[in-house]
Amino acid sequence: MPHRKKRLVHEKGHIRKFMVVLDETPECETAVYFAAARARSTHSMLTMLYVIEPPGFTHWLAVEETAREEGERKAEALFRMYRQKLEKWGFGDLPREEVVRYGQRCEQIRELANEDPDISFLVLGAAVGGEGPGRLVTNLITKGTKDFPTPIVIVPGDMTFEEIDALA
Amino acid sequence: MSIYLPIAEVSVNIYLLLGLGGIVGFLSGMFGVGGGFLMTPLLMMIGIPPAVAVATEANQIVASSVSGALAQYRRGNVDVKMGLILLAGGIVGSVIGVQIVKILREIGQVDLVIKLTYVTMLSIIGSMMFIESVNAIRKSRKAGKKAGPVRKPGSHNWVHGLPFRMRFPRSKLYISIIPPIGVGILVGLLAAIMGVGGGFIMVPAMIYLLRMPTGVVVGTSLFQIGFVTILTTILNAVQNQTVDVVLALILMSSAVIGAQLGARVGSRLPGEQLRVLLALMVLAMCVKLAWGLVATPEELFSFAGGGE
Numbered sequence: 001m002p003h004r005k006k007r008l009v010h011e012k013g014h015i016r017k018f019m020v021v022l023d024e025t026p027e028c029e030t031a032v033y034f035a036a037a038r039a040r041s042t043h044s045m046l047t048m049l050y051v052i053e054p055p056g057f058t059h060w061l062a063v064e065e066t067a068r069e070e071g072e073r074k075a076e077a078l079f080r081m082y083r084q085k086l087e088k089w090g091f092g093d094l095p096r097e098e099v100v101r102y103g104q105r106c107e108q109i110r111e112l113a114n115e116d117p118d119i120s121f122l123v124l125g126a127a128v129g130g131e132g133p134g135r136l137v138t139n140l141i142t143k144g145t146k147d148f149p150t151p152i153v154i155v156p157g158d159m160t161f162e163e164i165d166a167l168a
Numbered sequence: 169m170s171i172y173l174p175i176a177e178v179s180v181n182i183y184l185l186l187g188l189g190g191i192v193g194f195l196s197g198m199f200g201v202g203g204g205f206l207m208t209p210l211l212m213m214i215g216i217p218p219a220v221a222v223a224t225e226a227n228q229i230v231a232s233s234v235s236g237a238l239a240q241y242r243r244g245n246v247d248v249k250m251g252l253i254l255l256a257g258g259i260v261g262s263v264i265g266v267q268i269v270k271i272l273r274e275i276g277q278v279d280l281v282i283k284l285t286y287v288t289m290l291s292i293i294g295s296m297m298f299i300e301s302v303n304a305i306r307k308s309r310k311a312g313k314k315a316g317p318v319r320k321p322g323s324h325n326w327v328h329g330l331p332f333r334m335r336f337p338r339s340k341l342y343i344s345i346i347p348p349i350g351v352g353i354l355v356g357l358l359a360a361i362m363g364v365g366g367g368f369i370m371v372p373a374m375i376y377l378l379r380m381p382t383g384v385v386v387g388t389s390l391f392q393i394g395f396v397t398i399l400t401t402i403l404n405a406v407q408n409q410t411v412d413v414v415l416a417l418i419l420m421s422s423a424v425i426g427a428q429l430g431a432r433v434g435s436r437l438p439g440e441q442l443r444v445l446l447a448l449m450v451l452a453m454c455v456k457l458a459w460g461l462v463a464t465p466e467e468l469f470s471f472a473g474g475g476e
Contacts (some may be wrong), residue, residue: 055386059201059293059301059368061443067382071376135243 004149008107008117015095016044017119021051021109022078027125027157028135030164032082035123035154036091037168046096047119048082049112050075051105068102075100089161106139113149122150128157175412176220177417184214185415186422195456196232197430199446202362202393205230205293205418209286209453212337213460218282219269220412222363223404226397228423229365233393238389247338248382253345253390254370258396265360266403273408280461285362287458293368294450299350301443308440329359339380347377352392365393384451 009016018035032048039046052071054064079098086092101108113119120135129135137154145152155164171182188210198205204225211221241372270279272446330344351373355366370389374380380388 014399055382059199059297060372061304061440063382063385064370070382 002150005114009120010016014118016042017097017116018044018117018121019047019109019119020076020123021049021105022082022135023050023136024078025041025125025127025134025136025157027127027155029085029125030157030159031125031155032085032125033089033161034125034159034164034168035121035151036089036094037087037164038121038123040091040094041100041168044120045118046086046091046094046097047099047116048079049099049101049109050078051108052102053105071102074102087137093136103128103134109140110148120150121153122148123153123155124158124161125157128152133146171414171418173216173220173415175410176216176224176415178215178217180214180216180335181218182418184280184420186215189422190426192419193426194430194433194445195282195426195449196424197427198433199430199442201446202229202232202367203291203423204442205286205362205368205376205450206306206453208363209290209457211415212283212286212472213453216412216415217410219408220274220286220415220456221411222269222282222361222410223401223414224412224419225363226359226404227411227413228419229359229363229397230394230401231420232423233365233397237387237394240390245387246385247336247380249334250339250348250378250380250384251388252390253334253348254352254355254388255395256304256355257349258356258392259352259399260349260358261353261356261358262396262403263402264353265357266400266407267275268357268427269361269404269410283359283457283461285452287461289362290450290454290457294447294454297443297450298447301440301447304440305444312331317408318462327379339378339384340348341378343378351377352396355392356396356400359393359396360404365397367393381410454461 008014016039018039020028020031020035022032032046036046038044052068052075055067086094086096099112101112103111109122113122124137124140125134126137132138133154134157140152169182170179171185172179181455190205192203192207192210193202195206207228208218208221208225211225212218216224230377237246269278272281301429330346331347332344333344346443351370358364358366358369367386367389370392371385374385374389375382401411
């Protein structure tokens with residue numbers, strides 16, 4: 001029996017959240033746009049997650065610290081970039097939150113979705129042009145969606161903003 | 169059950185070897201370290217001639233570093249251009265190192281020199297790891313938040329003033345190729361003389377000296393280590409006849425299993441405390457090796473067989 005934590009989006013004081021995972025891929029932008037558009041039309045919140053992945057294989061703690069600091073700076077830069085983009089796209093007043101986690105990306109995504117009963121969708125962008133839908137989608141799906149607490153929405157990376165606006 | 173190792177020219181209990189491979193594999197999987205600097209001294213302690221221990225261990229590292237490098241390469245975490253420059257240095261260092269081993273063998277001092285390098289290296293690494301992890305534990309007890317030195321992204325050091333600059337797009341660097349070649353040579357020397365991959369030196373050097381982004385450091389160092397240890401193995405086998413394939417195979421087979429188990433356990437345990445343990449183990453081995461060098465042996469005369 002899967003034991004999913006009960007979602008509380010309809011309870012008082014709760015709000016539905018669309019979660020996106022930030023990275024530097026072009027499909028991430030599509031996913032953010034879709035999640036934001038969808039969040040606006042359903043009066044929901046946008047949750048942006050960035051996961052700092054630890055480097056494997058090091059002898060020194062200092063190296064891990066440095067990697068973590070670097071990750072934090074990168075997270076900061078990505079959040080800043082997407083804040084500006086959201087502003088530019090006209091989602092400036094959309095309620096949103098920014099979350100930074102440390103660990104394996106897929107595990108952290110799953111964990112955050114488990115912990116926060118307001119998260120009701122995970123939105124991912126699928127890569128186009130290469131082989132397969134990109135590392136994030138591949139890893140998340142191939143590890144199995146058993147026990148995953150929410151539906152997962154996959155947005156084709158080549159969808160234009162107009163197309164998204166028309167259906168979100 | 170004893171097995172005769174044809175190159176090492178000793179008979180060793182096969183279960184002891186399997187156990188050693190498994191334990192070191194387990195530790196390297198758990199801590200995420202290469203394991204060369206643990207395995208080689210252990211091999212020396214059970215009576216494998218140091219030159220053979222070193223060359224065979226380099227052979228074993230080929231397996232782990234190549235598989236690691238491939239995994240990193242698939243994720244796009246290898247700066248191939250920087251890797252090739254490091255490799256160029258590594259080839260030079262490895263060739264010189266094997267020559268040094270050859271000369272030392274000819275004058276009959278190779279075992280002593282290898283042991284001395286190990287005592288020096290293990291004492292430095294062990295104490296640095298010990299201090300680092302104890303500090304980390306104390307810090308996390310006190311404040312709960314780290315306050316380590318912050319590396320500023322754009323800050324320059326002397327490395328940036330050297331000539332022969334080259335662009336490394338993957339690492340977002342424009343630096344002289346002299347420091348990476350120097351780092352490569354040092355690591356190549358270590359591989360040939362000590363039978364270690366050298367990640368414990370190369371990784372910090374790449375981060376703090378070359379200022380590479382941490383995301384590509386591990387993959388790029390494994391890329392270099394893979395090729396350098398292949399070359400070292402071949403050179404040592406041809407020039408010094410010190411690679412014991414039987415020994416390497418036995419160690420590899422159990423180390424692979426150990427590493428898998430270790431990685432699983434390691435992800436669940438607190439890193440700092442474990443690192444203190446690892447540091448203490450390294451220091452203990454260092455003391456044991458050092459004691460072996462200065463203590464009066466029970467048998468005053470030893471038979472230096474084989475070789476020529």
